[in-house]
Amino acid sequence: MVMGYDPKIVALDVYKDRRPVEGLVVAVLDITFEKRGLKLIDTKSRALAKHEIHELMITDDQEAEPGRVVDRVSALAFFEIEEGGLAVVGDKMILGENLLGRLAGFDLTHMPNHMNILVKSKSIKSPSIRVGDRVRICR
Numbered sequence: 790m791v792m793g794y795d796p797k798i799v800a801l802d803v804y805k806d807r808r809p810v811e812g813l814v815v816a817v818l819d820i821t822f823e824k825r826g827l828k829l830i831d832t833k834s835r836a837l838a839k840h841e842i843h844e845l846m847i848t849d850d851q852e853a854e855p856g857r858v859v860d861r862v863s864a865l866a867f868f869e870i871e872e873g874g875l876a877v878v879g880d881k882m883i884l885g886e887n888l889l890g891r892l893a894g895f896d897l898t899h900m901p902n903h904m905n906i907l908v909k910s911k912s913i914k915s916p917s918i919r920v921g922d923r924v925r926i927c928r
Contacts, residue, residue, distance in 0.1 A: 804877050809927035810837050811872035814884075817918050818844075818864040825862040827907060829894030831855050835904065837926075839873040843903050845882075845924065847910040853893035854878065863913040867903065868924045876926045882908040883925040884916065892926065 827846070833855050837843065845865045853859045855878060865884075880892040890910035897904060 804834065804875065807877075807928070808872070808874050809925050810870060810874040810876050812837075812868040812870045812924040814845075814866045814868050814918060814920055814922040814924060815842060816867040817920060818866055819915060821863040821913055821915075822860065824860050827859045827862050827896045827905065828898070829853065829855050829857050829859060829896055829907060832895065833878040835876050835895050835906075837870045837873050837876055839870055841870045841873075841903075842867050843870070844899070844905045845884075846905055846907045847890060847913055847915075848893065848907055849910060849913045851909060853907060853909055855894045857894070859893070859907060861913055862907065863915055865915055866918050866922075866924075874926075876906070877928075880926050880928060882906075883923075883927065884918065885922045887916065889916065 848859050848862050882889045890908040893907045893909045
């Protein structure tokens, strides 16, 4: 991927006030990988546009961050963006009423179909998820 700058020089504190990204689960997944090889891009933020559909994944690898490869991953769901905005590494990922974890990074393996959004969680065990559950990404 060609980039105009080194994303490592952008500190997270450049992202000031922003609205939450809101979405709804459209499909539930149930698969866990021990050797996924998920390659997180170096970039710390991604714009998420209304009506895009992305995959929500979790890891218990607390070292997961932009530029790293993550193996222990559970794919939870696909969700559709209802209210677009900017998602930034470290943001809270809320599923329904519960904090799922913090945004670890983004993987572009399946683009342009969808992006994988990886969240650091305490466990890779899938929480209870249903189609129609709310997803919120916020500071």
